[in-house]
Amino acid sequence: MSKHRLFAPLVVAGVILAACAAPPAPAPQAPQQPAAEPTQAAPAAPAQPAGDEPKVAGVDRRFDGVTLRAAFIGGGQYEKMYESIKDWEAATGAKVEIVYKGDGFEIDKKLKTDFAAGTGDYDVVWDHTSFFSQYIPFLEPLEKYFTPEELKDFSQAILKSATRDGHLWLIPRHADISVVHYRTDLYNNEQYKAEFKAKYGYDLAPPETWKQFFDHAEFFTGKEPGLFGTNFAGKEEALSGRFYEILVANGGKMLDENFKPAFNSEAGVKTAQFFRELYARKLVPADMTSLLWDGVANNFCQGNIAVHNEWFGWYSYFQDPKNCKVAGKFDLIRQPVGEGGIRSGWAGAHAFSIPASSKNKEAAAALIKFLTSEKIMYEEAKLGFLPVRDSVWARIIADAAKSDNPLDKKRLEIAQTAIANDFFAPPLIAEWIPLTNILTPKLQAIMLGDIDAKQGLDEAAAEVEKMLAEAGYYNK
Amino acid sequence: MLAPSLAIIAFVVVFPLVYSFYLSFTSYTLLKPVANWNNFANYQRLLQDPIFGQAFVNTLLFMFVTVNAAFLLGLFLSQAIARTIRGQSVLRTLLMVPMMFAPVMVGFQFRWFFNDQVGLVNNVLTSLGLLNGSIPWLVDRWLAMFSIGVAMVWMNAPVVAIILLAGTLSISPELYEAADVDGANSWQKFRSITYPLLGPFITIALTILSLDVARGYDIVSIMTGGGPAHRTELLWTYVPRVAIQESKFGLGAAMSFVTVIVTVAFTLYLFRQLLKSRIL
Structure with missing residues (x-):
């Protein structure tokens, strides 16, 4: 039985054939124009005195029977925010189904393939100032869902870096540098x-x-x-x-x-x-x-x-x-x-966007308003994230001033200085x-x-x- | 009733294949998902891509070594268990443990084993006084390939062992008794009785093994992701890197089809060899 020369690999074509299966092509998109110069600087948020209790938003309308599908960043400190979603569900009657969680790079791959394939079926997706330019053909412009009044508390520099071709593509959740x-x-x-x-x-x-x-x-x-x-x-x-x-x-x-x-x-x-x-x-x-x-x-x-x-x-x-x-x-x-x-x-902001394919854009916008509201952002800022609302900056600066740990205050001062002077985005x-x-x-x-x-x-x-x-x- | 089945197969298998073959002749990217025909540009580009060539060679080498190592280990385990009189059922059960793990879990498990700072392997070697410092198992090209290979073999050798054990136990004891009468030693009995009669089982085991190893994307992806610096790049990691991370879907499809053509040819060659060996 020396003829049994079986110590060689059998490579099965089907496995690789399966990898070749491609998704159906979506409708052609208009070619993108070269982008503007990199964003250079963002002003530091002014220290303002804290007011009353931080406010929530996006809970003034009912969405009974609506289920939103979301793809969010997961792991570590990011998860805390999602515990608040049940409050939004109770206030609006809608449900939120987080159908995908991964780190930023995993979500990027997932969104790119799902958007190109016309699958995914998301209503709200995690986004990032470094990533969103890839998804623009598949995103819903957000300026029609957010009034200037609702946006005025946000860092204008970050909103500017989230704007391309005259449209606002994401609402920031928190920033970092x-x-x-x-x-x-x-x-x-x-x-x-x-x-x-x-x-x-x-x-x-x-x-x-x-x-x-x-x-x-x-x-x-x-x-x-x-x-x-x-x-x-x-x-x-x-x-x-x-x-x-x-x-x-x-x-x-x-x-x-x-x-x-x-x-x-x-x-x-x-x-x-x-x-x-x-x-x-x-x-x-x-x-x-x-x-x-x-x-x-x-x-x-x-x-x-x-x-x-x-x-x-x-x-x-x-x-x-x-x-x-x-x-x-x-x-x-x-x-x-x-x-x-x-x-x-190096700076950037985590954010939320609404895919153009969403069938529940109003409800999705309401959820984003809630998740980026003063109250929720303040809770996240307590974990260490840098907020993107002036009012929340004022609150955490006030909190830090009362802290026993001087680093609580010093880090915010460094952050403000860095944002004002060192900030650059890809x-x-x-x-x-x-x-x-x-x-x-x-x-x-x-x-x-x-x-x-x-x-x-x-x-x-x-x-x-x-x-x-x-x-x-x-x-x- | 044949038509519905054919229609489903056509929709699920044939259409995606034909469509992706079409895409391999286009400039389709995930950022601009428009299929503009570009003739053989993708195929020309991949032939000039040194990383593709490196991934191709790595894949063949990895398949060859891993499949053979898993086969030999499985064969050894099957023969050792077949000779065990007491506790054979316990051993058989233990043998199935690796098969219960999802490949993703195996990837994480072995990534930790071979972590250079907190990994089990370096800690054991250090505790035994065999190592001063740490070995970067998942960084060095050959050590990383070896580490991934160990994970693959760990997961796949039991499948081979169980199939070959079943084959070994199905061989008539009378043949071995006759060999004993003729004065044959253990090696002679294995070479002249066990191994030849295991032929059909070996074919099945190798086929399943090859399928499993060729689906090893999860383990490689978790352990090294094809890196660092393409050092452990296999076709399974490079095609998604190009098609999805770099968004060049048309080029990725072309890479897949070159791989398919070569593997189909290779598979045909292997089947001819099997026919020659009278196993099929």
């Missing part, structure tokens, strides 16, 4: 201070520049068992976004004014090399390339990271001593300055996420040493240019 988190027990350690001064020739203090940030990461790595200097989210849009942020600080651009890739500039190479050096010198965990926001936050929470770039929204999680070893032992500082003399804070083009899907694997390859920084960025730039040319931004 990058901020450096560092462990005070390490930075205040006298022995570490002396060692640092002896080695680097300047005082150990929270990093003011990205050069100092690197020095600190190098210094703290291995100082304690399992301690790494820093970490960054290392995949999906997250890595490209972090690269973009430091690129801007170093004086670079992602795209030029004609939408040609500009990230393979000298500033780009320096920025990519920054990530490469962090990885090559083992100043970040080896599995950084598999980390997203929750993984990065968890590493900091467990006390494994000395200093890193983070979002404000994790604040209550980090301050919970039951979950986090760093509770009460960390502080925040504005983003470091890059070689371009710029502090750059370009409002539909191809932003596809662009990052090209750039991120190249950045990973650069970090891992598979490819030289210049070569990797040049290759990514060529692919991005081709993609944008095909999308009609210019002729290649």
Whole structure:
């Protein structure tokens, strides 16, 4: 029976055939126009005195018999808000069925395929200022459901960044901007201070520049068992976004004014090399390339990271001593300055949109009004998220002033300063996420040493240019 | 009554296939879902795409190694259990445990096992004094492929073992008694009696195994997602990456069909080999 040469794989075509099944095509859409320049700055919300109890909205009309289908972001702190939906259901008679939950990147994939296929059948969807430009052909303009009076309390800068072609496409839920988190027990350690001064020739203090940030990461790595200097989210849009942020600080651009890739500039190479050096010198965990926001936050929470770039929204999680070893032992500082003399804070807002295919748009708008109302936003802001209503800002500033923990107040001051001065959002083009899907694997390859920084960025730039040319931004 | 069945099959199977084949000749993207005919542009592009080539080679290599490893382990387990006199039913039940896990769960489980900081494997190696530091199992190209392969084999070898165990137990004891009279040792009995008579069972096991491994998208997607930097990219992860994440649905469809053509050819070749071996 030596003829039994069966140690070879049988690949069954049906499996792959199944993967090829395509959805029916929806009606042709008009080509999109190149978007406007990236949003530059958002004003800080003014500190206002808190008034009466925060108000709810979207509960002044009955929708008996209506069931709304929703696709929302899930996990961690995001879930709390959904507990309030039962109150809206009781007030309006409608039902809300959350038919899909996932992280932002999972929802993005789900929405893109469902929208293109004409399936999905959602009434309300999670959205984001970085993502919504992709979905515009499938979204309902919202200005007809929200009066100027209803919108005036929202951050006008964020509403502006949610507006394209004269239409408002999303209603913001909360915002966030990058901020450096560092462990005070390490930075205040006298022995570490002396060692640092002896080695680097300047005082150990929270990093003011990205050069100092690197020095600190190098210094703290291995100082304690399992301690790494820093970490960054290392995949999906997250890595490209972090690269973009430091690129801007170093004086670079992602795209030029004609939408040609500009990230393979000298500033780009320096920025990519920054990530490469962090990885090559083992100043970040080896599995950084598999980390997203929750993984990065968890590493900091467990006390494994000395200093890193983070979002404000994790604040209550980090301050919970039951979950986090760093509770009460960390502080925040504005983003470091890059070689371009710029502090750059990558910013964006989580939001809600209504698909154009929804058959219950009025009810969907009412639900969004409720979820983004002063009361619900205030509850979310207590978790650490940055609100997008001036009235809620006033409330949390008033609350922080009464807090025993000075960081409660300081973080809001830093947030306001950062929003006013450091704020930048990705370009409002539909191809932003596809662009990052090209750039991120190249950045990973650069970090891992598979490819030289210049070569990797040049290759990514060529692919991005081709993609944008095909999308009609210019002729290649 | 044949017509309704044919109509349903045509609607569920044939129409999507034909439609996606059509899309593979178009510039259809998820951002602009309009099927503009672009001849063979997608096919030309994928042939020039080094990542597609890398994913293609990775997939063939991964299939070859994983299917063979799962088959050999399953064969070994089946023979070991067949010789167990006491507790065979318990062993058979235990063998079925991996089959009860959804592939997604297996992916999460092994992603944790091979996590370089808190993973079980590194912790065990460190506890035994075999490791100082950590091994980045899911980052290094070959270690990552190995780790995914281990998860695949863990999940699929029991299927092979159960099928081959059934085959082994169906072989007449008289054949082994006759071999004992002739003075055959265990290896000779396995080589001359067990293995040949297991032929049909092996065919079935390999077919099921190949199907299962070829549906391993969940495990790969959870453990590495084809990354980092395309290091563990397989066709199962690359096609959705191109078609959905990068929104190039037409190009993704073309990639799928090139894969289909090659795999159909490969399957035909394998069936001819099976016919030659007189198993079919």
